[in-house]
Structure formats: C-alpha cells, structure tokens
Amino acid sequence: MQSETPIFAMILKRLLRLALGDKGYDLPFGSDADRNFLLLLVALMSFLAVLACAGTLSLRAMTERWSTGLENKITIEIRTQSPEGEILSPDSIKLETEKVAGVLDKNPAIQNFRVMDEHEIKRLVAPWIGEDFSFEDIPMPGLIAVELKTASPEALDSLTAIVTGASPAARVDTHREWLQDILRFVKTLQGVALMVALIVAVTTITAISSGVRARMAIYRNQVEILHLIGATDSYIARQFQWHAIIIALLGSLIGTLAGVAVTGLIIVLSGQGSVTLIPEISMSAVNLAAFLSLPLLACVISGTTARFTVLRTLSQMP
Amino acid sequence: MIRFDKVGFRYESGPDILSGIDVHIRAGSYHFLTGPSGSGKTSLLSLMYLGHRPTRGNLHMFDHNVGLLPRERLFEIRQRIGIVFQDFRLLEHMSAFDNVALPLRILNRPEKEIRNNVAELLDWVGLGDSKDKLPPTLSGGQQQRIAIARAVIARPKLLLADEPTGNLDDTIGFRLMNLFEQLNRMGTTIVIATHNTHIMEKFGHPRLILAGGKLTLETPTEAPLTGQLKHAV
Incomplete structure (x- = not known):
C-alpha cells in the first residue's frame, strides 16, 4: 500500500500540472484538512447516486418486460353468470365459449387464440381454492387466451363489441387495469429515485460551494496577493476549480466503485432467490457506462460550482 | 502615467486619510514618497496599485480613469505594476x-x-x-x-515600493537601489516610499512629502512646491 501512494500522487500531480499548464497550485491546498471531509461526502453522494441509478434502471427493465409481455395479450372470460343474473350451466358456458371462439377465428386482428381446457383452468385457480375440487361443485368460467396483432385501443374496442355481441356473458380482460396500477407504482418509485438524485446533486453543490467559500476565507491573504499582482479572476478561480475537480474525481470514483460493487452483490444475491416478480438487474454495457459517467458528472458539478463561487466572492474585491 | 485629480480617500466611514491630492507623476520619473508615520504613504501607494479606489476625485493611470474602469479590466493595469509591500506579502x-x-x-x-x-x-x-x-x-x-x-x-512599467530597504544592510540596500536606478533608466516609472533620508540624499530624486493628508513636492535643488509636478527625472 505504501509503495502505491507515491505513484498515485504522482499521477494526480501530473494530471494537475497538465490541467494547469505545468503550474501546480498557487494556493496551499495540499495542507488542507477540510479536503478529506469533502472527499468522503462526494464518495457517499456518488454511492447513493449509483444505488438510485441502479434502482431506476432495474425498474425500467421491469416495466418494459411487463408491458411488452402483456400489451398484446388479452383474456376473454365467459362468466358463470349472465348479465341478467342467471347462473349458467357448465354446458352453456362451454357453448358460449365456442360461440366466442367462432367469431375470434374469423377476426383478422387476432394473431392466435387458445381456449383453455379444464386442466389448465384448474391449474390456474389451484393456488386459491386448492386442487381437490370438482367442476360440478363450483361453476367455472370459460377462458380464452388471445394474442392480438396490434393492441391499439380501437382494435380492443371493436374486439370487445364483437365478443360481447357473440356472447353477452363474455368479458374482455386487457390486463390494463392492474398493469396500470403497477406502472403507477413503478413511476412513483422512479420519482423517488429521481428525488434522491436531485438531493445528492444539491447536497454536493452546497458542500462544494461552502467548502470553497471557507477556503477563500482561509486563503484570503494569498488570494489578495494574487489579485494585486495582476491575476485575473479566472486565473484564481481555476485554482479552486481544479482542486474541486480532483476531489470530486477521487471521491466519486471511490463512491461509484463501492456502489457498483454493492449493486453487483445484490444481483448475485437476487439470482439465488426464487422471487420471479423482481426482474434481474442486468449489468449491461449501457448501465455500466451510466454508472461510470457519474464521476464525470461529479467533476462537472464540482468544477462549475467552485468556479461560480470563487468568481462571485472575487467580484466583491476592489 | 499617474494623475491624481483632487483625490480623497478614507476607509469606509472612517476619517479622511488623504484629501485633495493633486499630482501628476510622469512616465519615466522617479520619486521618493516620504512623510511621518501614519501620514498615509501606504494608503497612497495602495491607490496606485489599485488595492483601493479613491473615495473622491479622479485617479488616472495608464490613461484610464480607474474610478470608471470596470473591475474586470483592472488587472490590465495591475499587470503593468510591480509592487514591493512593506510586509513583503510572499x-x-x-x-x-x-x-x-x-x-x-x-x-x-x-x-x-x-x-x-x-x-x-x-x-x-x-x-x-x-x-x-x-x-x-x-x-x-x-x-x-x-x-x-x-x-x-x-x-513593470511602474514600480511601487513601500520601505523596500527597511530590513537590508546598507550594502545590499544600495545595490537594490541601483537596480531601481537601472530600471528607471530603462523607462520604468518609480515611486518609493521611504523614511531613509540617507538613501534619499544619496540618490537625489524629487520627494513627494505627505503630511496631514496633503501632498507636497520637494526637489533636492529647489524650494518645496505644491501642485502638479512638472519635473520628470
């Protein structure tokens, strides 16, 4: 570890000299104890941002999978009760189901459809009412799984009209209602993630800005000397700006790597479970790029904040 | 180079440190600025290196009225000035x-x-x-x-020095004064605030004497006179 520090410091110094045109700092930032606090803060903020980002990406993957999987699929149910309240016999239900299947067969908007048989229906309802039941005891509805070519609202409306025309006991279930509930919930979660990202950004901006102001007070004498011997505001601002950028780069790299590691751990752990409702968070190249762009964003936010703060403070000097 | 036109100065709401300063320091000239302690020498120099702006009157430097120049452009003037602060400010x-x-x-x-x-x-x-x-x-x-x-x-085109030989022995002091002489011969305008009569006598440049917030000029060969300086060294 000890042999790594000088190399790391050297690379940083190089970066810095490159950025400042082989000049280094004119202000004594090296002896700055406040730097570690900012470094830790930026690291924590980046860590939080990665988790928020991972959450959002996973939610997006989840909604996409559900929406694309379900939007073309509908279920037609032949209810056990007619609209007039009359209980239908299993035979009549079968008849009504066949009637509906007949109209579906001729409909060009249908990709394919499948009338579910008793076993299938039994398997579907088994988790709720158990496997030991007979169709004679409980009236069971008829179910037809339909896949549409396109799921436009007009196509759905015309299909509903046709199906209910063929059998008044038929009801078209587009899955939309419960899907919409879930989508609404997901949107709320995404809003929360966005809010976390905003809080992270605002906290970073506030911390950098107050850190820069404190430093300007500490180094007021030095800043004044630079100012009086002809340094432009921009020259002085650059010193603080690069200092902030280096801190942001270091802090956010640490935070981002920790965040990616924790996300990776969650992926591994969730892969071991059997909860199929939660889609796997995949670490695709795009997602990884999104995570790795965080340090860049942190540098931009920190550099801009520092520059703006210094220029504003300098404008109060003669 | 530098023209004070009825310039007055005070720190915020304090008393006037300088008032009615009316002097023209020409390009290429060399002046000593002297006067009792607390007479405002440092404040006068500070106006010249733009550490402060006049609270009254007009100060022209390098053909700019510094009172009217936007602060973003003051660096253009500062970059043409060399300053030796009394407390060095390194x-x-x-x-x-x-x-x-x-x-x-x-x-x-x-x-x-x-x-x-x-x-x-x-x-x-x-x-x-x-x-x-x-x-x-x-x-x-x-x-x-x-x-x-x-x-x-x-x-620099203008060199301002506040007691630049205060901490130096005479040998080094004279050597540096000779450097200022050389710079002056090459065209640098020089204003040196000093108490050191020995140096002022040896080098014999006109003296700007500050007392009671007012400025007067004294040349080594002539009687003291006030007002605009016609003398260029």
Whole structure:
C-alpha cells in the first residue's frame, strides 16, 4: 500500500500540472484538512447516486418486460353468470365459449387464440381454492387466451363489441387495469429515485460551494496577493476549480466503485432467490457506462460550482 | 502615467486619510514618497496599485480613469505594476523561486523563459542558493529581496515600493537601489516610499512629502512646491 501512494500522487500531480499548464497550485491546498471531509461526502453522494441509478434502471427493465409481455395479450372470460343474473350451466358456458371462439377465428386482428381446457383452468385457480375440487361443485368460467396483432385501443374496442355481441356473458380482460396500477407504482418509485438524485446533486453543490467559500476565507491573504499582482479572476478561480475537480474525481470514483460493487452483490444475491416478480438487474454495457459517467458528472458539478463561487466572492474585491 | 485629480480617500466611514491630492507623476520619473508615520504613504501607494479606489476625485493611470474602469479590466493595469509591500506579502507555502516566478506565470510566459529569468534574477539579488527555500525559513532581509525580485521580474512599467530597504544592510540596500536606478533608466516609472533620508540624499530624486493628508513636492535643488509636478527625472 505504501509503495502505491507515491505513484498515485504522482499521477494526480501530473494530471494537475497538465490541467494547469505545468503550474501546480498557487494556493496551499495540499495542507488542507477540510479536503478529506469533502472527499468522503462526494464518495457517499456518488454511492447513493449509483444505488438510485441502479434502482431506476432495474425498474425500467421491469416495466418494459411487463408491458411488452402483456400489451398484446388479452383474456376473454365467459362468466358463470349472465348479465341478467342467471347462473349458467357448465354446458352453456362451454357453448358460449365456442360461440366466442367462432367469431375470434374469423377476426383478422387476432394473431392466435387458445381456449383453455379444464386442466389448465384448474391449474390456474389451484393456488386459491386448492386442487381437490370438482367442476360440478363450483361453476367455472370459460377462458380464452388471445394474442392480438396490434393492441391499439380501437382494435380492443371493436374486439370487445364483437365478443360481447357473440356472447353477452363474455368479458374482455386487457390486463390494463392492474398493469396500470403497477406502472403507477413503478413511476412513483422512479420519482423517488429521481428525488434522491436531485438531493445528492444539491447536497454536493452546497458542500462544494461552502467548502470553497471557507477556503477563500482561509486563503484570503494569498488570494489578495494574487489579485494585486495582476491575476485575473479566472486565473484564481481555476485554482479552486481544479482542486474541486480532483476531489470530486477521487471521491466519486471511490463512491461509484463501492456502489457498483454493492449493486453487483445484490444481483448475485437476487439470482439465488426464487422471487420471479423482481426482474434481474442486468449489468449491461449501457448501465455500466451510466454508472461510470457519474464521476464525470461529479467533476462537472464540482468544477462549475467552485468556479461560480470563487468568481462571485472575487467580484466583491476592489 | 499617474494623475491624481483632487483625490480623497478614507476607509469606509472612517476619517479622511488623504484629501485633495493633486499630482501628476510622469512616465519615466522617479520619486521618493516620504512623510511621518501614519501620514498615509501606504494608503497612497495602495491607490496606485489599485488595492483601493479613491473615495473622491479622479485617479488616472495608464490613461484610464480607474474610478470608471470596470473591475474586470483592472488587472490590465495591475499587470503593468510591480509592487514591493512593506510586509513583503510572499506566499509562504511556495519556494523563493516560485514566488519570484508568479508574475510571469500569471502572464502565461513559457516555462523555459521563466526558469532562466528567475534563476538569473535570484542570483543577482544573492539568493541563487536559496531558490528552493520557503520564505519563513529565510531572514527578513532575504524575504525582502525576494519581494523586490518578484516586483521587478516582469519588467513593470511602474514600480511601487513601500520601505523596500527597511530590513537590508546598507550594502545590499544600495545595490537594490541601483537596480531601481537601472530600471528607471530603462523607462520604468518609480515611486518609493521611504523614511531613509540617507538613501534619499544619496540618490537625489524629487520627494513627494505627505503630511496631514496633503501632498507636497520637494526637489533636492529647489524650494518645496505644491501642485502638479512638472519635473520628470
């Protein structure tokens, strides 16, 4: 570890000299104890941002999978009760189901459809009412799984009209209602993630800005000397700006790597479970790029904040 | 070069430090600025290096009215001025070399040129061996020489110095005064605030005498006179 520090410091110094045109700092930032606090803060903020980002990406993957999987699929149910309240016999239900299947067969908007048989229906309802039941005891509805070519609202409306025309006991279930509930919930979660990202950004901006102001007070004498011997505001601002950028780069790299590691751990752990409702968070190249762009964003936010703060403070000097 | 036109100055709501200063310091001239302690010499110099702006009257420098010039453009004037502060005001975390190099770096001069010029000047002021030392490890006299080297390194058009020989023995003091003479011969306008009558007598330049907030001019061969300076050295 000890042999790594000088190399790391050297690379940083190089970066810095490159950025400042082989000049280094004119202000004594090296002896700055406040730097570690900012470094830790930026690291924590980046860590939080990665988790928020991972959450959002996973939610997006989840909604996409559900929406694309379900939007073309509908279920037609032949209810056990007619609209007039009359209980239908299993035979009549079968008849009504066949009637509906007949109209579906001729409909060009249908990709394919499948009338579910008793076993299938039994398997579907088994988790709720158990496997030991007979169709004679409980009236069971008829179910037809339909896949549409396109799921436009007009196509759905015309299909509903046709199906209910063929059998008044038929009801078209587009899955939309419960899907919409879930989508609404997901949107709320995404809003929360966005809010976390905003809080992270605002906290970073506030911390950098107050850190820069404190430093300007500490180094007021030095800043004044630079100012009086002809340094432009921009020259002085650059010193603080690069200092902030280096801190942001270091802090956010640490935070981002920790965040990616924790996300990776969650992926591994969730892969071991059997909860199929939660889609796997995949670490695709795009997602990884999104995570790795965080340090860049942190540098931009920190550099801009520092520059703006210094220029504003300098404008109060003669 | 510098024209004071009924200039007055005070710190915020304090009493007037300077009032009715009316003087023209021509390009290429050399003046001593003298007067009792607390007479406002440092404040007058501070107006000239734009550490403050006049609270009354007009101050013209390098053909600009500094009261009207936007602050974003004041650096253009500051970059043409070399200052030796009474308390040196060196950057203590920086080596002697880097302190002297600072004005050139601010002017974005090539690093090679900076290295050569700074090394040469440090040798000349007798600090070639101390170039890597930090100011706090050097004596008062050595720090003062660094401050002077920093003030002259960028060949300023105007050199302002506040007691530049205060901490120096006579040999080094005269040597640096000779440097100022050379710079003046090359066209640099010089104003040196000093108490040192010995130096003022030896070099014989006109004296700006500040007392009670008012400025008068005294030339070594003539009787004191007030008002605009017609004398250019």
